[in-house]
Amino acid sequence: MSSAAAQGLGPGEVAASSGADLASSTLAAKISVTPSGGGVAFEGVTVAYKGNTVLSDFTLTVRPGEIMAVIGPSGSGKTTVLRAIAGFVRPVSGRLCAGGRDVTDLPPRARGIGMVVQNYALFPHMRVADNVAFGLRARRAPEHTVRAEVEAALSMVGMSSFASRYPRELSGGQQQRVAIARALAIRPELLLLDEPLSALDAQIRQSMLEELARLHRSLPALTVLYVTHDQTEALTLADRIAILRDGKLVALGPSRELYQRPPNRFAAEFLGRANLLSVILDTPEAGEDNATVRFGATQLRARARAGIAASTSCLLCIRPHDLSLTAREPGANSLAARVREVRWKGELHDIALEAEGQALRLTTAPLRRPPEPGTMLSLYFSAADATLIPES
Amino acid sequence: MSDLAVGKTRPRRLNVPGLSAALPLAVLGILFFYPLALIIAQSFATGHGTPVFANYISVLGTALFRNALFHTITITLAASLGCIALGFTLSVVIAFVPFPGARLFARAIETFIALPTFLVALAFTFIYGSAGILNGAVMKLFGLTLPPIDFLYSAWGVILAEITVYTPFVMRPLLAAFSLIEASQIEVASILGAGWFRILRQIILPAALPALMAGGSLCLLLTTNEFGIVLFIGAKGVETLPLLVYDKAIQEFDYASACVLATINIALSLGLYALYRSALAWFSRAGLV
Ligand SMILES: Nc1ncnc2c1ncn2[C@@H]1O[C@H](COP(=O)(O)OP(=O)(O)OP(=O)(O)O)[C@@H](O)[C@H]1O
Ligand SMILES: [Mg+2]
Numbered sequence: 001m002s003s004a005a006a007q008g009l010g011p012g013e014v015a016a017s018s019g020a021d022l023a024s025s026t027l028a029a030k031i032s033v034t035p036s037g038g039g040v041a042f043e044g045v046t047v048a049y050k051g052n053t054v055l056s057d058f059t060l061t062v063r064p065g066e067i068m069a070v071i072g073p074s075g076s077g078k079t080t081v082l083r084a085i086a087g088f089v090r091p092v093s094g095r096l097c098a099g100g101r102d103v104t105d106l107p108p109r110a111r112g113i114g115m116v117v118q119n120y121a122l123f124p125h126m127r128v129a130d131n132v133a134f135g136l137r138a139r140r141a142p143e144h145t146v147r148a149e150v151e152a153a154l155s156m157v158g159m160s161s162f163a164s165r166y167p168r169e170l171s172g173g174q175q176q177r178v179a180i181a182r183a184l185a186i187r188p189e190l191l192l193l194d195e196p197l198s199a200l201d202a203q204i205r206q207s208m209l210e211e212l213a214r215l216h217r218s219l220p221a222l223t224v225l226y227v228t229h230d231q232t233e234a235l236t237l238a239d240r241i242a243i244l245r246d247g248k249l250v251a252l253g254p255s256r257e258l259y260q261r262p263p264n265r266f267a268a269e270f271l272g273r274a275n276l277l278s279v280i281l282d283t284p285e286a287g288e289d290n291a292t293v294r295f296g297a298t299q300l301r302a303r304a305r306a307g308i309a310a311s312t313s314c315l316l317c318i319r320p321h322d323l324s325l326t327a328r329e330p331g332a333n334s335l336a337a338r339v340r341e342v343r344w345k346g347e348l349h350d351i352a353l354e355a356e357g358q359a360l361r362l363t364t365a366p367l368r369r370p371p372e373p374g375t376m377l378s379l380y381f382s383a384a385d386a387t388l389i390p391e392s
Numbered sequence: 393m394s395d396l397a398v399g400k401t402r403p404r405r406l407n408v409p410g411l412s413a414a415l416p417l418a419v420l421g422i423l424f425f426y427p428l429a430l431i432i433a434q435s436f437a438t439g440h441g442t443p444v445f446a447n448y449i450s451v452l453g454t455a456l457f458r459n460a461l462f463h464t465i466t467i468t469l470a471a472s473l474g475c476i477a478l479g480f481t482l483s484v485v486i487a488f489v490p491f492p493g494a495r496l497f498a499r500a501i502e503t504f505i506a507l508p509t510f511l512v513a514l515a516f517t518f519i520y521g522s523a524g525i526l527n528g529a530v531m532k533l534f535g536l537t538l539p540p541i542d543f544l545y546s547a548w549g550v551i552l553a554e555i556t557v558y559t560p561f562v563m564r565p566l567l568a569a570f571s572l573i574e575a576s577q578i579e580v581a582s583i584l585g586a587g588w589f590r591i592l593r594q595i596i597l598p599a600a601l602p603a604l605m606a607g608g609s610l611c612l613l614l615t616t617n618e619f620g621i622v623l624f625i626g627a628k629g630v631e632t633l634p635l636l637v638y639d640k641a642i643q644e645f646d647y648a649s650a651c652v653l654a655t656i657n658i659a660l661s662l663g664l665y666a667l668y669r670s671a672l673a674w675f676s677r678a679g680l681v
Contacts, residue, residue, distance in 0.1 A: 088579050108583040114585050121576040125598040134594075135584035186584060 003292070038099045038189020038223045039064040040085060047080050047247075055080045055247045058094070064189070064239075064323070067216060067224040069234035069255070071270065072244030078227040079118070081244070082192045085225070091146055099189050099290035109138070114183030115192040120175050122167035128178050129163040130156070135186040153185040154178075156215065171280055173204045190223045197233060231271050235259060243267050259319075261303065261387045268317045268389060275323070275360050277316040281308055281388065291388055296356035300333045302386035315389040320350075322385035323362040325377060332380045339377060344371045354378070397551060415484045428658075435651035451652045456575035456636065464616060464657075468664065469548055471554035472611040477561030479607060484596065486563075487570035488578070490577040498567055512557045513624035520544045536555035545627045553621045558614055570596070571605035591633040598676075605672050611664055 040062040043070070047055040055077045061159050062068040070078050081087045085096055087108035087148065096104045103111050132153050136146045154160045157177035167175055176196055183191060196212075197205045198229060228234055234255065235239050241258050242250040243266070251258060251267035262268035268276060278299070279293040290305035293316060300316065308314050337355035344350075349367050353360040362379060371377055437445045451457050482501075486494050507610035519525050520541060527539035534540075543549055573596065582592050619634040631639075633653055 071525055086579070086583050088583075108579070109585045109587065111583065112585075113583055115580065117576045119574070119576060121575060121580045122582070123595060125593075134581065134586070138581075138585035138587075138590055182580075182584070380476060 018119065039066075040068075040190055040223060041095075041097040042081070042085070042224060043095045043097070043382065045091045045096060047077075047089055048083055048092050049089075052098070053092075053247060055084065055091075058247075058249055060242055060249060060252065062225060064223050065221050066240065067226060067238045067242045069228060069238035070224045070244060071228055071231060071234045071241060072230060073270070076244040077247040078229070078244055079194055082115070082194050082225060082227055082246070083318070085111075085190075085193060086113055087111055112186070112188055113190050113192060114186060114188035116176070116179045116183050116194065116196050118194045118196075120167075120179040122175055122182070124167055124177060126166075127163065128159065128165050128167070130197075131167065131178055132182045132185050134182065137187065139165050144263075149185050149187075153181040156184065156218070157181045157211075162330070172199050173208060176200065176208065184219075184222075190225065191222065192224045193224065195228050196226075197228070197230070198261055205233075209233060212358075213237055235271070241271055243269070245270075255281075260385075261305075262317060262389065263305075265315060265389055265392075268315075271336055273361065275316075275318045275320060276389070277318070277355075277358055277360070278313055278391075279316045280313050281310055283310060293388070295335060298335050299334065300386065302333075302384040302388050305382065305390075306389045308388060308390055312391075314391050317387045317389050318381055318385060320361045321362040323360070323379050323381050325362070325364065325379065327380045329382060332382055334378050334380050337377055339371045339375050339378050341371050341373060355379075405546060426540065431651045431654050435655045435667060437648065447648045447652045451649050457653070459629075460631045461656075461660075463630055464660065465629075465633075465664075467554070467618075467632060468551055468615045469528045469620075470547075470551045471615045472502065472549065473549050475556040475559045475562050475611045475615075476604065476608050479559045479566060480600070480604065482559070483563045483566040483570060483600075484592065488596070498563075501563055501673070505564065507557075508620070509557045509618065510620035510624045512572060513621045516544060516553050516556075516625070516640060520549070524588075538654050539642060544625065546626065547630050549625050549627055550622055550630055553625060554615050554618055557621065561610045561614065562604070565603035565606045566600055569600045573599050595611045599675055601672065605669065608672075609667060612664050612668055613661050616664060617657065626644045633660070 005323070017377050027369075035155060040060075042058050042060045045055060045058045046053060058077075058081065060068070060081075060243070070081055072078050080089065084091055085098060085103075087106060091104070094104075095102055098111060098113060123134065126134070129150050130151045136149055151160065154163055157180055159174065159177050159369075162170065162174060162178070167178065170178065173270075176199070180193075180196070193212075197208055202210060215235075216224060224340070226234070226238060238255050240253060241255050242249055243258075245266055251263050251271075253263070258267060259271050262271060262274070265276060268274040268277070277295055278369040279295045279302075282292040282299075284292055292300050293300050293302055293314075295316070302316055335355055337353040337360055339351060340354055340359075342349060343352075344366065346366075348363050348365060349370055351362045351371070358377070381383060435447055436444055438444065486490075486498050517524060521527070521544055522539040522542060524544075527541050530536065530540055531538075532574075543552075577595055578591055581595050586594070617634055618632070619638065622630065622632050622635050623638075633659060637653045637657065639649050640646045640653060
């Protein structure tokens with residue numbers, strides 16, 4: 001491990017940051033799972049603009065070849081995360097590591113990172129081919145290599161036939177592809193994407209999302225840091241998701257796990273819709289799936305979480321589509337609720353309900369005969385789909 | 393529905409065919425073309441029996457004219473090049489190198505445009521003149537009896553003064569163009585591996601080209617016709633066409649020659665302007681800038 005770390009961290013970098021030797025070498029060791037891998041590590045990174053902290057003590061390790069989505073509301077510091085690793089903004093404290101070396105003190109052009117910014121920022125007076133060739137020429141690649149690489153990058157995103165157009169002659173989706181081709185042409189190990197689909201309409205967004213997934217399958221070694229405020233994009237694309245709030249990392253985990261077992265209220269509500277019921281924990285003990293909670297007079301079973309004491313109130317998180325009107329399994333939880341509103345949304349019915357004075361929502365495949373508002377219904381859900389979350 | 397809304401808010405236009413073009417043309421004709429035509433006609437006016445170009449032949453043959461033409465062209469080219477180079481450099485620094493007071497500096501340069509040109513020439517005399525601050529200080533320091541700095545009373549003095557006066561005319565459009573360049577383009581270029589020189593040449597310069605075209609053209613026209621600075625500096629032997637026109641018309645009452653010189657002056661400034669634009673257009677087509 002230590003030899004891998006030494007290999008990843010050149011002597012130049014060590015000399016350049018003598019004060020942080022220790023921190024940076026442990027940092028390099030952390031991500032040198034494969035010595036040549038293009039992983040990323042943020043180690044206690046704090047960024048401030050004019051004394052105003054917008055990213056505080058941010059620590060995150062992205063493994064080589066992984067797609068990590070960074071999500072959070074507007075202004076939470078997502079772009080700042082990318083600007084820090086790209087080198088556009090210097091952290092007040094902390095270290096940054098990319099591709100097995102400490103890059104904290106390197107200028108952007110020496111970091112070897114590919115980046116697609118929110119508005120694409122294509123060079124308006126250059127043709128598509130020259131846009132894509134820009135990075136290669138800046139690296140003084142011989143012209144025949146440039147041509148071959150440009151062609152390869154353009155065909156990867158399906159834009160070969162647009163090589164001699166100017167950016168203004170392209171649609172938003174096409175511009176986005178060119179921006180990706182330009183970032184990939186230099187063959188980076190790390191690709192930063194800042195809300196790449198936000199400028200596109202819903203339909204193109206869906207197909208671009210699939211295309212990005214395909215692209216990553218063809219470049220499995222490429223590490224991707226994907227910033228978005230759209231939870232669907234994050235869930236569709238990412239291996240793991242990091243959730244930011246006010247410049248702080250509030251949740252991190254594999255996408256599916258984070259969705260099914262959110263660690264806190266913010267994560268539960270930001271990553272899709274969630275019913276959060278106030279309950280009292282009866283028995284926290286023993287197995288994972290074995291907590292009993294009181295919801296008014298009803299006893300329910302849920303998945304426990306360490307750190308919540310017995311007889312305290314906490315939140316029970318159930319996704320709207322995990323609630324059903326019929327019992328899907330023997331011994332499923334059931335609770336009585338009154339229908340308040342029924343909305344038909346084409347592919348599903350969205351039903352607002354009330355139980356024990358608390359609002360609930362259920363989504364289901366379209367019903368032939370939807371319930372009338374005011375009726376009492378029994379709702380069912382599996383204990384495995386109900387997660388306890390601390391109250392605050 | 394939306395069509396209706398657009399139709400309502402669209403401003404009404406006075407649509408009388410011909411009138412819209414005729415009015416500005418008439419104003420332009422009275423204020424500009426008529427006097428211009430008078431001057432040109434006057435330059436061809438000769439007594440009976442002499443050839444039409446007699447005035448031209450007699451003026452063009454003089455050493456005075458050739459000297460003035462040479463000085464006008466060299467001073468114009470040198471001053472305009474200086475303005476473009478200095479203006480571009482200063483604008484890049486103001487727009488892209490963050491330093492405290494950059495905005496104040498940009499503002500100060502804008503007010504500079506409002507100053508009359510001869511004021512700068514006057515200020516130059518106070519600073520660099522033989523009895524100016526600089527010479528005084530140097531003479532005191534080294535115990536000299538004669539002023540050591542005398543570049544002011546030469547073509548260099550005129551060029552320097554013109555650069556000082558007209559550089560803001562290049563900077564104004566440049567700063568406006570630079571403010572339109574997205575910072576993200578420069579950032580993307582830098583993460584793609586470009587150094588500052590490549591960014592300057594391939595990102596900033598092409599975006600600045602129209603502004604450089606406008607500012608440079610303005611400099612060329614203004615310096616070709618500059619009068620006040622040349623007169624105020626009064627460098628010996630440095631006579632330009634506008635100065636010669638003044639001499640002929642006001643001092644010698646030789647209106648025919650003055651009109652010939654004026655016509656040539658106009659042709660020269662328009663010719664330089666056309667040359668500059670076509671050169672820039674060629675450069676940009678060839679992808680050199
Ligand atoms: N150049 C800057 N100067 C001062 N403050 C800045 C600057 N850039 C960003 N900020 C502030 O930093 C905070 C985080 O900004 P950031 O751009 O990282 O947010 P974001 O999560 O990307 O938001 P969005 O989803 O809207 O893009 C914001 O409060 C923003 O106002
Ligand atoms: Mg952002």
